[in-house]
Amino acid sequence: MDLIFFDLDGTLLNSESQISNYTRETLALLQQNGIAYTVATGRTMLSANSIIAEDNFLLPHIYNNGVAIWDPTANALTLENLVNGNELEFIINLAHQNDITPFVNVIDGTSHVVYHPAPKHPIEQNLLDKYFKKTNALLRPLSQLSLSAKITNISMIGDNTRVRNMWKTINDVENLIAYSGPAIEGQSFSWMDIHHRAASKGSAVMNLKEKLGATNVICFGDSDNDLSMFELANECYAPENAKPVIKNAASEVIGHHNEDGVARFLRQRFSL
Structure with a gap:
């Protein structure tokens, strides 16, 4: 089972902090083809929800760089590694x-x-x-x-x-x-x-990988907070605009986030 994790800002979103129509259509194609995907973002659930609410992110979401995991189906929030x-x-x-x-x-x-x-x-x-x-x-x-x-x-x-x-x-x-x-x-x-510091996207990704029974983890990200999930992913991809350290860690550098780089790659990768 493939399981895709999307960072939002600088990756799935354009510079206007929006999901473009082309990317939205690509997400719908993923769903139609039974390809599992979700988000792994540094944003809070509050700030991300208005952006992804219409795009059928049905699997658990990773927020706050792994501090919070929200399961929209079960209406359940899990919190770990809080600040004391x-x-x-x-x-x-x-x-x-x-x-x-x-x-x-x-x-x-x-x-x-x-x-x-x-x-x-x-x-x-x-x-x-x-x-x-x-x-x-x-x-x-x-x-x-x-x-x-x-x-x-x-x-x-x-x-x-x-x-x-x-x-x-x-x-x-x-x-x-x-x-x-x-x-x-x-x-x-x-x-x-x-x-x-104990919270990371990587630890939350591993949590969901085991919970959902995924065998192939695919991650997309552009910044330092994505390194932890890149390190454990089977495939990891950085958009052209990503920081050099992320590009160096990536399986491949793909198109710019303002040019639907993630969506265009996915259509080719999965023949959508």
Whole structure:
């Protein structure tokens, strides 16, 4: 049984964070031919759901780089390797020292809650207004957050230099890992996402491989957080726009994500 895992941003999605019509038609062809596929993304379930909701991703989804696995058929959410209270305090203090607002993502029952202090910069307020407030997330002040909460990840956006400095510091911490990249809001800004180091796409992919009885795992990805699943995949493919380290790890480099590279490859690979 083939089992395909798609990263979203920079891979299955175009630069507008959308699934193109051609890619959407390709996903439908995969389903019609009984070829299993799902997502493995660093995005939260909240941010990814509006993008993939119409594309029949029926198998369990991997979110938060493996922290969360959502089974849409069973309506069940599994959480592993959450950030604990001490780790959160370290992150919040570091953010304060660097004058950056942390957005703490928490699962509370069936609700996604984002705790945050007052934004310090326009770009952070922009993130609240243009993203969080348009989702189903509950927004609450950081002062109300319990250290025993189920914390999946902490997100930030800010000045390139400050984010880069925080990224370096956090990745020197034994139990934490941070991923970062350029923000679509402008060249002088970067985003950063932090979660527990034990969580990875790779471990979640292995979980689903065993659960679903797959014999051939095929992964698509473009960035550092995809390496863990590339290392265990039977086949792994990087779009032309991927980071060099991902291209070097890939079985093959395929077309650019803005040119439906994944979909075009799949049509050829499976004669769709």
